[in-house]
Amino acid sequence: MTARRIFGVETEYGITCAAPPPAAGAAPHPPVSADDAARYLFRKVVQWGRSSNVFLRNGARLYLDVGSHPEYATAECDDVRQLVANDRAGEAILDRMVEEANALLEQEGVAGTIHLFKNNLDSAGNSFGCHENYLVRRRRDFQAMGDALVPFFITRQILTGAGHLRPRAGGGATYAFSQRADQMWDAMSSATTRSRPIINTRDEPHGDADLYRRMHVIVGDSSVAETTTMLKVGMTDLLLGMLEDGVRVRDLALAEPMRAIREISHDTTATLPVELTSGRRMSALAIQEEFLARVTGYLDAEGLTAELTAVQRRVLELWERGLRALREQDPTLVDTELDWAIKGRLIERYRARHTLALDDPRVARLSLAYHDISPTRGLATSLARRGLMARLTTDEEVAAAVETPPATTRARLRGEFVARAQERRRDVTVDWVHLKINDAAQRTVVLKDPFAPVDERVDALMAALQR
Numbered sequence: 411m412t413a414r415r416i417f418g419v420e421t422e423y424g425i426t427c428a429a430p431p432p433a434a435g436a437a438p439h440p441p442v443s444a445d446d447a448a449r450y451l452f453r454k455v456v457q458w459g460r461s462s463n464v465f466l467r468n469g470a471r472l473y474l475d476v477g478s479h480p481e482y483a484t485a486e487c488d489d490v491r492q493l494v495a496n497d498r499a500g501e502a503i504l505d506r507m508v509e510e511a512n513a514l515l516e517q518e519g520v521a522g523t524i525h526l527f528k529n530n531l532d533s534a535g536n537s538f539g540c541h542e543n544y545l546v547r548r549r550r551d552f553q554a555m556g557d558a559l560v561p562f563f564i565t566r567q568i569l570t571g572a573g574h575l576r577p578r579a580g581g582g583a584t585y586a587f588s589q590r591a592d593q594m595w596d597a598m599s600s601a602t603t604r605s606r607p608i609i610n611t612r613d614e615p616h617g618d619a620d621l622y623r624r625m626h627v628i629v630g631d632s633s634v635a636e637t638t639t640m641l642k643v644g645m646t647d648l649l650l651g652m653l654e655d656g657v658r659v660r661d662l663a664l665a666e667p668m669r670a671i672r673e674i675s676h677d678t679t680a681t682l683p684v685e686l687t688s689g690r691r692m693s694a695l696a697i698q699e700e701f702l703a704r705v706t707g708y709l710d711a712e713g714l715t716a717e718l719t720a721v722q723r724r725v726l727e728l729w730e731r732g733l734r735a736l737r738e739q740d741p742t743l744v745d746t747e748l749d750w751a752i753k754g755r756l757i758e759r760y761r762a763r764h765t766l767a768l769d770d771p772r773v774a775r776l777s778l779a780y781h782d783i784s785p786t787r788g789l790a791t792s793l794a795r796r797g798l799m800a801r802l803t804t805d806e807e808v809a810a811a812v813e814t815p816p817a818t819t820r821a822r823l824r825g826e827f828v829a830r831a832q833e834r835r836r837d838v839t840v841d842w843v844h845l846k847i848n849d850a851a852q853r854t855v856v857l858k859d860p861f862a863p864v865d866e867r868v869d870a871l872m873a874a875l876q877r
């Protein structure tokens with residue numbers, strides 16, 4: 411069997427508060443800033459959690475960082491489908507908060523509707539992220555894995571980019587693969603937000619540091635379609651499995667990664683060549699075809715193909731079909747599964763119906779509505795209902811992930827601890843590795859193994875909460 415792995419996805423959301431048009435002859439409504447909107451959004455959380463940085467009973471972390479972008483970090487998952495359900499649970503939780511905040515605005519007589527967007531750029535051009543976390547085993551040389559990972563992450567956007575309406579210098583607009591590509595600076599770095607590394611090597615494993623590393627990937631676009639999240643995480647997981655097994659991919663390193671990431675995003679044919687350190691020139695499409703061939707070749711050679719899970723098979727099939735769609739220039743092959751193609755189709759249909767240029771503000775509004783998480787104001791729910799956006803999970807799975815933590819990882823212990831503390835109204839402090847009761851005894855349990863869903867020490871801690 412391919413090795414078990416821990417995954418988590420952190421998503422920062424864009425927030426706006428749109429004012430309705432003023433009544434005839436009346437002055438415009440005073441604007442509500444993104445900061446104020448975020449404060450409305452978190453008012454209830456701060457009331458019960460006494461902080462805008464909390465862990466929830468489903469094991470996830472919800473917080474408001476500087477820059478007023480609400481962030482939801484899923485609990486540790488050990489399966490891609492479970493991860494997608496937990497990521498969608500984050501949207502559901504935030505959507506409920508949006509509805510409550512909008513009700514508050516109305517009660518207080520403030521004109522405006524809060525919207526949250528699962529995208530990566532706000533109207534001022536500020537970028538915010540969607541970070542993927544992968545547990546990797548420490549026994550291998552991590553920097554050597556970077557030779558493979560950097561070209562992989564830079565070219566992956568031709569499949570998993572969210573689609574970006576990009577203003578062109580001098581007027582007009584073009585469609586690009588990724589919202590995030592233009593914002594990335596260094597290929598691999600331990601610096602944080604000032605320069606935007608593709609893989610953040612800050613060594614913070616949230617687990618036993620002798621055994622594990624947490625690979626923190628900050629280059630991806632946020633994904634709306636569940637199948638795009640599935641592919642993004644699933645293909646990375648399969649590649650990591652091969653690299654952890656010691657297989658090296660040295661011959662695909664890019665000569666100028668940061669230039670390549672932009673050029674690849676802007677070329678929606680995916681066929682323009684970029685330069686490799688070997689002097690060879692290859693297109694993003696050819697590089698991805700090579701990665702897919704190496705991964706499937708490895709799985710076959712190791713006899714692992716027959717043991718792949720249903721989702722892993724679906725990942726490999728979509729990876730292949732996504733590349734074929736580009737090779738044949740036929741986006742209809744993936745236009746219910748990959749964000750750039752789903753959104754591209756939506757935009758093209760709308761433009762044709764109303765004869766609009768790509769830089770028309772109505773097209774920009776449609777494009778933004780694709781990312782609005784509201785099931786009523788956003789487009790994803792109705793696209794899915796009409797069969798225009800595929801699903802991986804069911805509504806029941808997502809609803810369950812709102813209430814309960816993943817049952818197979820450390821998250822279960824955290825979620826149950828948080829739930830019990832809330833029921834008993836006890837003061838506790840929690841993070842990814844610690845569970846602590848804030849009383850005279852200050853009992854704390856350190857959870858170093860993210861794979862372990864049961865722990866006797868936590869049973870004792872839970873019993874202490876009952877008293």
Ligand SMILES: Nc1ncnc2c1ncn2[C@@H]1O[C@H](COP(=O)(O)OP(=O)(O)OP(=O)(O)O)[C@@H](O)[C@H]1O
Nearest residue numbers: 418419483484485486543544545615616617624860
């Ligand atoms: N050992 C682990 N391996 C992989 N992922 C993990 C591990 N432990 C926790 N995670 C996941 O990592 C993510 C951490 O989210 P969090 O937002 O706290 O990230 P951070 O990088 O530590 O902090 P910040 O966003 O404040 O910089 C979560 O999605 C969580 O499920």
Ligand SMILES: [Mg+2]
Nearest residue numbers: 420481483541
């Ligand atoms: Mg985070």
